[in-house]
Amino acid sequence: MSEAIAFLPPRPEVLSRRAEILADLKELVPPGRLVEERNALVPFETDGFIAYRRRPLAVVLPETTAQVAAVMKYCHRYGIPVVPRGAGTSLSGGAIPQEDAVVLGLSAMTRILDIDYQNRTATVQAGVTNLAISDAVGADGYFYAPDPSSQLACTIGGNIAMNSGGAHCLKYGVTTNNLLGVKMVLVDGTVVDLGGKHLDAEGYDLLGLVCGSEGQLGVVTEATVRLLAKPEGARPVLFGFDSAEAAGSCVADVIGAGIIPVAIEFMDKPAIEICEAFAKAGYPLDVEALLIIEVEGSEAEMEAMLAAIVEIAKRHGVKTVRESQSATEAALIWKGRKSAFGATGRIADYICMDGTVPLSQLAYVLRKTSEIIDRYGLRVANVFHAGDGNMHPLILYNINDPEDAAKAEAAGMEILKLCVDAGGCLTGEHGVGIEKRDLMLHQFTQVDLDQQMAVRSAFDADWILNPSKVFPLEGRG
Amino acid sequence: MSEAIAFLPPRPEVLSRRAEILADLKELVPPGRLVEERNALVPFETDGFIAYRRRPLAVVLPETTAQVAAVMKYCHRYGIPVVPRGAGTSLSGGAIPQEDAVVLGLSAMTRILDIDYQNRTATVQAGVTNLAISDAVGADGYFYAPDPSSQLACTIGGNIAMNSGGAHCLKYGVTTNNLLGVKMVLVDGTVVDLGGKHLDAEGYDLLGLVCGSEGQLGVVTEATVRLLAKPEGARPVLFGFDSAEAAGSCVADVIGAGIIPVAIEFMDKPAIEICEAFAKAGYPLDVEALLIIEVEGSEAEMEAMLAAIVEIAKRHGVKTVRESQSATEAALIWKGRKSAFGATGRIADYICMDGTVPLSQLAYVLRKTSEIIDRYGLRVANVFHAGDGNMHPLILYNINDPEDAAKAEAAGMEILKLCVDAGGCLTGEHGVGIEKRDLMLHQFTQVDLDQQMAVRSAFDADWILNPSKVFPLEGRG
Known part of the structure; x- marks a missing residue:
C-alpha cells in the first residue's frame, strides 16, 4: 500500500525515555502484563486495516480498572500517547499505534460482572467479546443484539469505541442504542461512571458522546448493555434479481412501505460467487444480485411479513425466492454472509469501504460505484447491510x-x-480511524470539525489519546 | 412556593443597555417579532414549572434560521444571556428566563419542510408541535413515535432540548432514538448541520450530545426525525391490582420475561380517581393500582402477547382485566391517562417529579415514596411510565x-x-432545568460535573445560553 496517510511525528522526549518508561509501567501492571520485546510487539503493530503498521513503544494489558487508571495517570503526567485496543479487528485502523505510543490493551479484562434479567442488563469488562455476551445468556432465552461480522473476536470495548453495527442492527439498532452505561477512565486517571441500569440520564448525554468516539475521550473499562429476549422464530429468505439496481430499489420500497425485517443484506454477483464457494450456502448463481432478508416472530407474523415483501419484490422482477427450510440451512445462509470478508481475503487483497447513504440513493450509488471501479480497471465485490443503507464495497487488489x-x-x-x-x-459502523481521517473535510466544514475538536480538548487537553486518528492533521487547533 | 432555587444575578451592563439592545434586536427580526412591552412579556415569565418566574429583557420570535443566527451573533458579541424557548411546556423550568436574558422563542418557526417516505423521514422547523408531525403523515399510515402528554402543544425543538419521552417510548425509544439530524445555530451565530437522513455519522456523536442538552450548546432550528409505519392494530388493556407493590412487581416480571408492549402506564388510587372523574374512561375504582398495558400488531400477535401478560398478572393476584372493546373506548383510556396532569391541576396545585429507577426497584420506591409523603402530611398521586421505570409522583399542595x-x-x-x-x-424525560439543578451533586461527583461543564464551555465559553440551568451555581469553573 502506498503510505498516503501520515501519522503524527513521534515525540522525541518520549522515544528517548523509553527504558525509563518501561520500568515505570512494569510497576503498574501485574507480572507478564507489560509487552516490551521487539518480536512480541509485532502483533500489535496493525489491526484489521493491514495496509498501515507502526511499532508501539510498549503494550500494557491491565486486568482491572484501577490498573488502567494508574497507566493513564502516568502517561498523562509525562505526555505519553496512549492507543487503546480491544481485539484489534478495526477495519479503519482505529487501533494502529504509533512509535511513541503505549498500547493499552483491554483483552485481559474478560470478566462478566453481572447478569440481571429483571432489568434486562449485562455488565461486563471491556475485553469481553461481543459473542460471549450472547453466549452467556443464550440458554436463558436472551441475546445482545449488535452483531458485527467479527463478533467472535471483537470486544465490547472496541464496539463502543466504533459504535459498531452488524446485520441485525436494522431492527435492533447499533451499539449506541443498546448501551446503558460505562465505567470510563479519563485521561488523567480519574474514573467516572456514565449511565446505568435506568432509562436515560440527566445532564449531558456523555454516554452517547463517548460511544463512537474512537478511544479519544477516555478508556472504557466496563459496559452495561441491554439484553433482549430471543424471538419465537427467525427465517432468512433469499431473493435473487437480474440487476443490482432492481435489488436496491426493492430494498428502498420495502423500508418505504414501513416494513422492518430484522436484516436486509445485499450481495452482488462477485460476492455471491466468493461466498458460495466458501460456505456452500445454496446461494443462486444465476442472478446478478441477492438479498438475504430475515424475518422473525411467530409463524403467522413471519408469513405475513414475507408475503408483503414478496409482493414488493415481484414489482421489481424478482427471479428467485428461496426460504430456508431448516435451522441448518438458515445457519449456512448466515455463515456465507458473515464470512464474506474472510472468503474474499482468500482470493485477493481488499480494502473495505463503509459509506452509508439514504436508502433512496442505493441503486444510484451502486451504479456509480461500478463506473468508478471500471474506470480504474479494478474489481469490486459488494456485500452489505442494505436495509440501513450501509454499503461495503470490497475493492480487490494486489x-x-x-x-x-x-x-x-x-x-x-x-x-x-x-x-x-x-x-x-x-x-x-467501521469508524474514521486513520483510514478516513483525511476525508473528514469532504463531509464536514472546518467549523464543524473545530467544534468537535473543542469537545475532544475538553476531555483530553494534550491530545494524548489515539492522537493520529479521526481529525485531519492540518487544521488542528 | 418558597424561592429555594437561586438564579444567577443579572448582568448590570446588560440591564443598563436595555433600550439600546431592544433597538438593535428590532433590526434583526421581522416587524412584530420583538416583544418588549411589560404586559406582553408576562406570558414568557415562566413555563410548566410555575413555581418560579422571572421577567426577561425581551422576547424575539424569529421566522428563519438566518434570523436566529443574527440574534445569536448579536447577543454573543455583547455578552447577553439567551434562553431558547419552544412552547413553554417544560416541567423543570427549562424555559424560565432571567432578567438580563433575551428569550429566543422558536414558536413562529412552524413549517414542515420535507416529508420523505422512502427514507422514512420528516424535516421540520423547530417550532412545529410534536403532534403536528404525526398529523401530517397520519393519512399515509405513518407517525412520529415519541409522545409526551403535552404533545398537542410542545414543540420538536423543546423535545430535543429535553430528550422528551412519552407513554409509547417503552417500545419506540425517546427523542434521541428517533432523531436523525438537526440544523443548529452555535452561540456565535455559526450554523451547523449535524446528522442527516443516513444511518449514524462519523466523527463524534454531537447529535446525541445536543439532544437533551437543554438549549445550552446551541439553538436547534430544524430537525430531521424518523417516521414509523402505524401498526396494524393497537389495544390498551386495564389491569387492576390490590396494591401498588403487586402492580410494580408485575411490571418488572413482564419486562423481565422479555415482553415489550408498546406502553405500560401505572396509576395509583388517587390518580385513578382524578382521571376517571375527568375523562370517564371506565377505569375500575375498586382497585389500589392500575396498569394500562397497550399491545399492538396483528390480531394474533396482540392475543399472544396479552395471554402471556395475563398469565404473569395472575401470579401477582390481578383483580380486574378489562380490554378496550372499540376504538372509542381505547381513545378514552388514553385520554384519561394523557390528561392526568391537567385533571390533577383542577383539584390542587402540584409538582411533578420525574425520577427514573431500575425496574426491579419499582415496588420498593413506590412504598418509600408513600412513607415520605405521609411523613410530610401531604398527598400524592402516582401516574407514570412504568415499563421504563420513569416515575411521576404528583405531590399535591397549596x-x-x-x-x-x-x-x-x-x-x-x-x-x-x-x-x-x-x-x-x-x-x-423532563430534564434538569432549574428544578433539579441543585440535586445534580447527589447524582454526580464534582469530577463528573467538571467534565460536563468542560464540554459545555467547548460550545459556549461565556455561558450565555440558558445560564442558570442544569449545573449547580457553586462549583462552576
Whole structure:
C-alpha cells in the first residue's frame, strides 16, 4: 500500500525515555502484563486495516480498572500517547499505534460482572467479546443484539469505541442504542461512571458522546448493555434479481412501505460467487444480485411479513425466492454472509469501504460505484447491510503491487466522496480511524470539525489519546 | 412556593443597555417579532414549572434560521444571556428566563419542510408541535413515535432540548432514538448541520450530545426525525391490582420475561380517581393500582402477547382485566391517562417529579415514596411510565400556602434522592432545568460535573445560553 496517510511525528522526549518508561509501567501492571520485546510487539503493530503498521513503544494489558487508571495517570503526567485496543479487528485502523505510543490493551479484562434479567442488563469488562455476551445468556432465552461480522473476536470495548453495527442492527439498532452505561477512565486517571441500569440520564448525554468516539475521550473499562429476549422464530429468505439496481430499489420500497425485517443484506454477483464457494450456502448463481432478508416472530407474523415483501419484490422482477427450510440451512445462509470478508481475503487483497447513504440513493450509488471501479480497471465485490443503507464495497487488489494499491486507495476515496455527495456519510459502523481521517473535510466544514475538536480538548487537553486518528492533521487547533 | 432555587444575578451592563439592545434586536427580526412591552412579556415569565418566574429583557420570535443566527451573533458579541424557548411546556423550568436574558422563542418557526417516505423521514422547523408531525403523515399510515402528554402543544425543538419521552417510548425509544439530524445555530451565530437522513455519522456523536442538552450548546432550528409505519392494530388493556407493590412487581416480571408492549402506564388510587372523574374512561375504582398495558400488531400477535401478560398478572393476584372493546373506548383510556396532569391541576396545585429507577426497584420506591409523603402530611398521586421505570409522583399542595409549598418541595427532593439511591436517576424525560439543578451533586461527583461543564464551555465559553440551568451555581469553573 502506498503510505498516503501520515501519522503524527513521534515525540522525541518520549522515544528517548523509553527504558525509563518501561520500568515505570512494569510497576503498574501485574507480572507478564507489560509487552516490551521487539518480536512480541509485532502483533500489535496493525489491526484489521493491514495496509498501515507502526511499532508501539510498549503494550500494557491491565486486568482491572484501577490498573488502567494508574497507566493513564502516568502517561498523562509525562505526555505519553496512549492507543487503546480491544481485539484489534478495526477495519479503519482505529487501533494502529504509533512509535511513541503505549498500547493499552483491554483483552485481559474478560470478566462478566453481572447478569440481571429483571432489568434486562449485562455488565461486563471491556475485553469481553461481543459473542460471549450472547453466549452467556443464550440458554436463558436472551441475546445482545449488535452483531458485527467479527463478533467472535471483537470486544465490547472496541464496539463502543466504533459504535459498531452488524446485520441485525436494522431492527435492533447499533451499539449506541443498546448501551446503558460505562465505567470510563479519563485521561488523567480519574474514573467516572456514565449511565446505568435506568432509562436515560440527566445532564449531558456523555454516554452517547463517548460511544463512537474512537478511544479519544477516555478508556472504557466496563459496559452495561441491554439484553433482549430471543424471538419465537427467525427465517432468512433469499431473493435473487437480474440487476443490482432492481435489488436496491426493492430494498428502498420495502423500508418505504414501513416494513422492518430484522436484516436486509445485499450481495452482488462477485460476492455471491466468493461466498458460495466458501460456505456452500445454496446461494443462486444465476442472478446478478441477492438479498438475504430475515424475518422473525411467530409463524403467522413471519408469513405475513414475507408475503408483503414478496409482493414488493415481484414489482421489481424478482427471479428467485428461496426460504430456508431448516435451522441448518438458515445457519449456512448466515455463515456465507458473515464470512464474506474472510472468503474474499482468500482470493485477493481488499480494502473495505463503509459509506452509508439514504436508502433512496442505493441503486444510484451502486451504479456509480461500478463506473468508478471500471474506470480504474479494478474489481469490486459488494456485500452489505442494505436495509440501513450501509454499503461495503470490497475493492480487490494486489497489496504487493504499489500501482494497484494506489489505484485501489484512490477508487475507495472516490466512492466515499460519492456516498457523501449522495446525502450520506463516510462510515456506518467501521469508524474514521486513520483510514478516513483525511476525508473528514469532504463531509464536514472546518467549523464543524473545530467544534468537535473543542469537545475532544475538553476531555483530553494534550491530545494524548489515539492522537493520529479521526481529525485531519492540518487544521488542528 | 418558597424561592429555594437561586438564579444567577443579572448582568448590570446588560440591564443598563436595555433600550439600546431592544433597538438593535428590532433590526434583526421581522416587524412584530420583538416583544418588549411589560404586559406582553408576562406570558414568557415562566413555563410548566410555575413555581418560579422571572421577567426577561425581551422576547424575539424569529421566522428563519438566518434570523436566529443574527440574534445569536448579536447577543454573543455583547455578552447577553439567551434562553431558547419552544412552547413553554417544560416541567423543570427549562424555559424560565432571567432578567438580563433575551428569550429566543422558536414558536413562529412552524413549517414542515420535507416529508420523505422512502427514507422514512420528516424535516421540520423547530417550532412545529410534536403532534403536528404525526398529523401530517397520519393519512399515509405513518407517525412520529415519541409522545409526551403535552404533545398537542410542545414543540420538536423543546423535545430535543429535553430528550422528551412519552407513554409509547417503552417500545419506540425517546427523542434521541428517533432523531436523525438537526440544523443548529452555535452561540456565535455559526450554523451547523449535524446528522442527516443516513444511518449514524462519523466523527463524534454531537447529535446525541445536543439532544437533551437543554438549549445550552446551541439553538436547534430544524430537525430531521424518523417516521414509523402505524401498526396494524393497537389495544390498551386495564389491569387492576390490590396494591401498588403487586402492580410494580408485575411490571418488572413482564419486562423481565422479555415482553415489550408498546406502553405500560401505572396509576395509583388517587390518580385513578382524578382521571376517571375527568375523562370517564371506565377505569375500575375498586382497585389500589392500575396498569394500562397497550399491545399492538396483528390480531394474533396482540392475543399472544396479552395471554402471556395475563398469565404473569395472575401470579401477582390481578383483580380486574378489562380490554378496550372499540376504538372509542381505547381513545378514552388514553385520554384519561394523557390528561392526568391537567385533571390533577383542577383539584390542587402540584409538582411533578420525574425520577427514573431500575425496574426491579419499582415496588420498593413506590412504598418509600408513600412513607415520605405521609411523613410530610401531604398527598400524592402516582401516574407514570412504568415499563421504563420513569416515575411521576404528583405531590399535591397549596401554592398560596408558603409552608405547604416548602413541604412539597422538600418531599420532592427526598423522593428524587431516593430514586438515585435506588440505582436510578433524577430525570427520565423532563430534564434538569432549574428544578433539579441543585440535586445534580447527589447524582454526580464534582469530577463528573467538571467534565460536563468542560464540554459545555467547548460550545459556549461565556455561558450565555440558558445560564442558570442544569449545573449547580457553586462549583462552576
